[in-house]
Amino acid sequence: MTSVVEREGLADQVPEDCIVFDTVTERAASPLAPGDYLAVGLRILDENGSNRALSVRRVCNELGSTTGSFYHHFPTWSAYLRAVVMRWVETHHNAIQQLAGANPPDPARVIQVLLSHPPALERAIRCWPGEITVAAVAAVDLMWQDVIVRAAHGEDDTPATADAVRAATVVRAVAMGLASTGTFSCDRRDLVSLLARHVEIVTGHGRLRSH
Numbered sequence: 001m002t003s004v005v006e007r008e009g010l011a012d013q014v015p016e017d018c019i020v021f022d023t024v025t026e027r028a029a030s031p032l033a034p035g036d037y038l039a040v041g042l043r044i045l046d047e048n049g050s051n052r053a054l055s056v057r058r059v060c061n062e063l064g065s066t067t068g069s070f071y072h073h074f075p076t077w078s079a080y081l082r083a084v085v086m087r088w089v090e091t092h093h094n095a096i097q098q099l100a101g102a103n104p105p106d107p108a109r110v111i112q113v114l115l116s117h118p119p120a121l122e123r124a125i126r127c128w129p130g131e132i133t134v135a136a137v138a139a140v141d142l143m144w145q146d147v148i149v150r151a152a153h154g155e156d157d158t159p160a161t162a163d164a165v166r167a168a169t170v171v172r173a174v175a176m177g178l179a180s181t182g183t184f185s186c187d188r189r190d191l192v193s194l195l196a197r198h199v200e201i202v203t204g205h206g207r208l209r210s211h
Contacts (some may be wrong), residue, residue: 031064034073034083041084042091042121049120051128054081085136086087092117092140108152108196114144114175115192126176145172152199153190167202171195 040062044053056077060070074080095113098199126137148168153160174195 005055032063032069032073035071036063037065037073037080038084038087042087045084046118046121049123051124053080054084055078082132085125085128085133088121089140090134092143096143101148104154105151107146107199108192109146110148110151111171111175111195112192114148114171115178121177129161141172141176144175145169148172149197152203154203156199161203163203167199170198170202 014175037059040056040059044058044062047053055069056067059065059069059080070080074083095117099110099113125133145168148171149160149164152167152171153164
């Protein structure tokens with residue numbers, strides 16, 4: 001099975017034991033699967049907005065599990081933390097894959113999905129120090145940059161214009177900046193409309209559609 005870690009060129013930076021999958025063998029050995037521990041880790045990050053809230057004891061308490069069960073799936077605490085970060089990358093990758101079904105994707109829809117990720121979780125991951133987290137955040141940002149460029153460029157099969165890249169860069173910078181600082185408003189519709197309008201103005205798509 002190929003993970004997004006390998007697809008995005010992060011495999012060399014993540015120990016093999018950190019790329020964890022839910023298998024029949026693992027379920028047979030324990031009622032809890034690795035994915036259960038990862039889901040709880042992401043939820044704790046989302047609730048607290050910081051990786052400092054994570055600990056083996058808290059994760060196990062949330063699941064009613066034991067440290068022995070935890071270490072059955074994850075050889076070290078560091079391996080678990082890396083796996084949590086990689087699961088976060090997967091959530092972004094899956095969202096982008098769904099958008100890729102539209103050719104080209106609608107800029108407003110892309111921006112809406114980008115801004116829909118839980119702000120506290122985004123802040124926790126993006127402010128998390130460490131080489132693996134920095135690499136994971138960079139990979140996610142590049143994936144979003146690519147899909148925003150395609151949305152901004154439109155239906156033309158030619159290489160993306162400089163205007164499309166410029167518009168996408170601004171959208172990504174605003175979205176990622178808000179994610180890092182946790183300053184998303186509860187109602188993001190105005191922000192989605194504003195950024196989508198920016199794409200139209202910079203690329204000229206709004207003027208083209210008006211004729």
